[in-house]
Amino acid sequence: MKKSLLFLLAAMIIYPLAAQQTVHRDRGTIISPEVHADGSVTFRLEAPAAESVEVVGDFTAADPARPQPPTASLTLNQEGVWHYTTAPLRSELYNYHFVVDGLAIKDPSNVYIQRDIASLMNYFIVGGAKADNYAIQDVPHGTVARVWYPSPSTESKTRRMCVYTPAGYEDSLCDYPVLYLLHGMGGDEEAWLSTGRAAQILDNLIAQGKAEPMIVVMTNGCPQHASAPGESHEGMYKPYGVRSMDGSFESSFGEVISFVDGRYRTIRSARGRAIAGLSMGGFHSFYISLNLPTTFGHIGLFSAAVRPTSGGIGGVYDNSDEKLATLFESAPALYYIAIGREDFLYDHNVELRRRLDEAGYPYTYIESEGGHTWRNWRDYLVDFLPRLFR
Amino acid sequence: MKKSLLFLLAAMIIYPLAAQQTVHRDRGTIISPEVHADGSVTFRLEAPAAESVEVVGDFTAADPARPQPPTASLTLNQEGVWHYTTAPLRSELYNYHFVVDGLAIKDPSNVYIQRDIASLMNYFIVGGAKADNYAIQDVPHGTVARVWYPSPSTESKTRRMCVYTPAGYEDSLCDYPVLYLLHGMGGDEEAWLSTGRAAQILDNLIAQGKAEPMIVVMTNGCPQHASAPGESHEGMYKPYGVRSMDGSFESSFGEVISFVDGRYRTIRSARGRAIAGLSMGGFHSFYISLNLPTTFGHIGLFSAAVRPTSGGIGGVYDNSDEKLATLFESAPALYYIAIGREDFLYDHNVELRRRLDEAGYPYTYIESEGGHTWRNWRDYLVDFLPRLFR
Numbered sequence: 001m002k003k004s005l006l007f008l009l010a011a012m013i014i015y016p017l018a019a020q021q022t023v024h025r026d027r028g029t030i031i032s033p034e035v036h037a038d039g040s041v042t043f044r045l046e047a048p049a050a051e052s053v054e055v056v057g058d059f060t061a062a063d064p065a066r067p068q069p070p071t072a073s074l075t076l077n078q079e080g081v082w083h084y085t086t087a088p089l090r091s092e093l094y095n096y097h098f099v100v101d102g103l104a105i106k107d108p109s110n111v112y113i114q115r116d117i118a119s120l121m122n123y124f125i126v127g128g129a130k131a132d133n134y135a136i137q138d139v140p141h142g143t144v145a146r147v148w149y150p151s152p153s154t155e156s157k158t159r160r161m162c163v164y165t166p167a168g169y170e171d172s173l174c175d176y177p178v179l180y181l182l183h184g185m186g187g188d189e190e191a192w193l194s195t196g197r198a199a200q201i202l203d204n205l206i207a208q209g210k211a212e213p214m215i216v217v218m219t220n221g222c223p224q225h226a227s228a229p230g231e232s233h234e235g236m237y238k239p240y241g242v243r244s245m246d247g248s249f250e251s252s253f254g255e256v257i258s259f260v261d262g263r264y265r266t267i268r269s270a271r272g273r274a275i276a277g278l279s280m281g282g283f284h285s286f287y288i289s290l291n292l293p294t295t296f297g298h299i300g301l302f303s304a305a306v307r308p309t310s311g312g313i314g315g316v317y318d319n320s321d322e323k324l325a326t327l328f329e330s331a332p333a334l335y336y337i338a339i340g341r342e343d344f345l346y347d348h349n350v351e352l353r354r355r356l357d358e359a360g361y362p363y364t365y366i367e368s369e370g371g372h373t374w375r376n377w378r379d380y381l382v383d384f385l386p387r388l389f390r
Numbered sequence: 391m392k393k394s395l396l397f398l399l400a401a402m403i404i405y406p407l408a409a410q411q412t413v414h415r416d417r418g419t420i421i422s423p424e425v426h427a428d429g430s431v432t433f434r435l436e437a438p439a440a441e442s443v444e445v446v447g448d449f450t451a452a453d454p455a456r457p458q459p460p461t462a463s464l465t466l467n468q469e470g471v472w473h474y475t476t477a478p479l480r481s482e483l484y485n486y487h488f489v490v491d492g493l494a495i496k497d498p499s500n501v502y503i504q505r506d507i508a509s510l511m512n513y514f515i516v517g518g519a520k521a522d523n524y525a526i527q528d529v530p531h532g533t534v535a536r537v538w539y540p541s542p543s544t545e546s547k548t549r550r551m552c553v554y555t556p557a558g559y560e561d562s563l564c565d566y567p568v569l570y571l572l573h574g575m576g577g578d579e580e581a582w583l584s585t586g587r588a589a590q591i592l593d594n595l596i597a598q599g600k601a602e603p604m605i606v607v608m609t610n611g612c613p614q615h616a617s618a619p620g621e622s623h624e625g626m627y628k629p630y631g632v633r634s635m636d637g638s639f640e641s642s643f644g645e646v647i648s649f650v651d652g653r654y655r656t657i658r659s660a661r662g663r664a665i666a667g668l669s670m671g672g673f674h675s676f677y678i679s680l681n682l683p684t685t686f687g688h689i690g691l692f693s694a695a696v697r698p699t700s701g702g703i704g705g706v707y708d709n710s711d712e713k714l715a716t717l718f719e720s721a722p723a724l725y726y727i728a729i730g731r732e733d734f735l736y737d738h739n740v741e742l743r744r745r746l747d748e749a750g751y752p753y754t755y756i757e758s759e760g761g762h763t764w765r766n767w768r769d770y771l772v773d774f775l776p777r778l779f780r
Contacts, residue, residue, distance in 0.1 A: 047493050050493065100493060103439070103440065103495075104498065105493075108496075109508075109628065110628075111510055111628070113503075115501055118499075119501075120496075124626065136621065136625070137623050139623075143535050144536045145534065148531045170653055230501075231526065232526055233525075235525065236515065238501070239501060
């Protein structure tokens with residue numbers, strides 16, 4: 001018994017010593033952010049020597065009568081802990097950071113972060129409504145894999161993709177439909193999984209019966225790189241925004257499809273294929289579907305960077321009228337356009353719709369509040385998925 | 391032409407606007423850390439208003455005559471950028487953070503981070519020797535998947551694992567050997583991939599012909615949780631160290647093996663199975679191999695938390711002499727013990743070896759410098775993998 005107690009004691013010592021190599025260990029009891037039942041959120045930072053601490057976030061108050069400013073000052077208590085509680089916030093995924101004496105820092109008590117190009121951002125979820133779709137629920141979960149595929153037409157020859165296979169895929173003999181889901185400028189194959197919460201949205205909508213079980217393939221739309229930063233032998237460079245809208249990625253997309261159809265049990269026809277993307281990825285979806293006009297039965301343009309006239313880098317818009325005609329001859333089940341009224345690409349999308357209207361091509365149009373934001377792109381994905389493969 | 395230029399201009403605007411939702415965007419040109427060809431490293435932080443900036447890291451100088459202190463002060467230049475350059479460092483993966491006016495912060499210019507329980511740590515790699523194994527090289531890459539498996543004997547019923555399948559697995563018809571690789575206290579199914587760099591080490595050793603192509607299954611050794619923090623419907627709680635050495639995870643391990651053998655093309659016998667773990671995971675490997683004495687042909691105990699006498703929580707050590715005898719009757723191809731001379735578990739491992747020696751059981755013993763550190767555990771993995779399945 002005494003020995004057991006000694007062992008217990010020894011085992012307890014293991015915890016603080018579990019990683020001597022760790023140069024900084026948060027052993028504190030500070031909880032930040034703390035999301036309360038009413039949707040208000042408390043931020044805390046232990047910084048007794050600081051002179052000022054602010055929180056900066058993309059907050060939206062649940063009740064306009066109780067607005068929540070995007071920047072707020074924290075108050076220092078006697079224990080050296082700065083704290084601030086917001087008004088109740090609308091159900092959403094929020095990003096924030098602290099500013100301590102003028103220096104922007106991450107919240108050291110929050111391990112949950114997303115990356116946007118070269119910036120890490122703390123995040124939290126206020127549930128209770130739409131953002132419940134972004135949280136992990138007690139439902140069957142799909143498998144998420146990081147996969148390398150051959151891409152002989154690009155410089156790196158092999159490239160990285162993220163693949164979501166729905167719960168049940170591995171134990172089934174069925175063929176599954178595939179959504180190719182493309183990121184925007186500055187993003188990469190991780191963007192829809194991280195900031196887009198695509199795996200959670202899929203798990204939840206499929207479990208609710210709102211979306212068909214489907215494979216989702218998230219590629220890297222920048223052929224200058226084989227993968228997201230730090231995930232290839234290009235090394236751990238500082239990420240930077242890469243614009244790739246000259247057809248070089250788009251024209252390699254046949255390699256993606258043939259790899260996916262070779263490796264996974266897929267429905268190998270337009271009725272089982274969708275392509276959608278945000279911003280630059282909306283342009284990619286536009287371009288790829290024009291050039292492979294019978295490949296996709298469902299096309300989604302989220303805040304798409306489309307300029308639907310001739311020209312463009314590498315002539316990517318050349319003959320787009322003829323190509324649109326060919327595409328719509330094959331009568332895609334869904335041609336979907338979504339954009340926010342404040343999006344800087346709004347007018348380009350007005351022009352695209354005008355062309356579609358003039359030619360009499362059917363499409364679905366969603367106009368939302370807000371601008372060129374992940375908040376909108378998550379909304380569009382939640383709206384788009386139930387329309388596929390039905 | 392004019393329109394093309396306008397489009398180019400519009401496209402360039404997309405970059406800064408690509409994520410209006412981002413509340414903090416690092417648009418700076420600060421590169422930190424910068425690893426130089428000689429292994430010295432420059433740190434930089436833009437903080438013109440700060441009064442003092444220090445870097446704290448687990449540095450090891452390449453040349454003892456030019457030592458590198460673990461804490462060093464940065465110097466402010468006229469542009470408001472603090473900077474410091476280390477002595478040349480030995481090839482290694484290093485962690486560090488900054489301290490600004492007494493507050494520990496992450497390096498805002500470095501997006502590469504690892505998590506240890508509730509702490510995020512910046513890291514970088516100094517290559518040129520052993521740490522080249524931790525970097526991603528231009529070799530074929532395996533697939534890394536996050537997979538949910540049924541675990542009816544545990545409270546969560548389904549649990550999460552990470553699975554590495556080697557390059558070529560999907561295009562082959564062969565059965566593959568499997569290494570079950572277990573984390574320590576405070577870790578989870580992500581630990582060996584993140585801090586352990588297991589996927590990179592496997593890609594590199596397999597490409598060099600030093601290790602056999604193998605499947606590697608990384609489980610979560612804390613049955614109190616279904617997954618790593620934030621990866622299950624338990625939500626985005628603040629991570630805390632979980633000790634689980636009472637047999638409750640270990641006794642569910644048959645569920646892991648039967649899932650893996652059902653889903654993957656595996657060699658379903660001891661010659662094609664290995665189990666290894668660090669610290670608490672070393673205890674798990676010890677315990678599981680004792681209780682499934684004909685299942686694993688290769689057993690690895692890295693800095694293992696073994697107290698090889700009777701008793702223990704839940705009687706996990708009961709009858710261990712008899713169980714060891716049964717295990718060694720089946721003549722495992724490898725029984726591997728590795729520990730650092732400064733490890734606080736060193737004496738327990740001396741005692742384990744004494745027992746093995748007295749009984750005349752063969753084993754391989756590696757004694758290294760240092761203590762209970764990921765640095766050692768990565769070294770042990772690199773040493774262990776080539777000994778498997780040969």
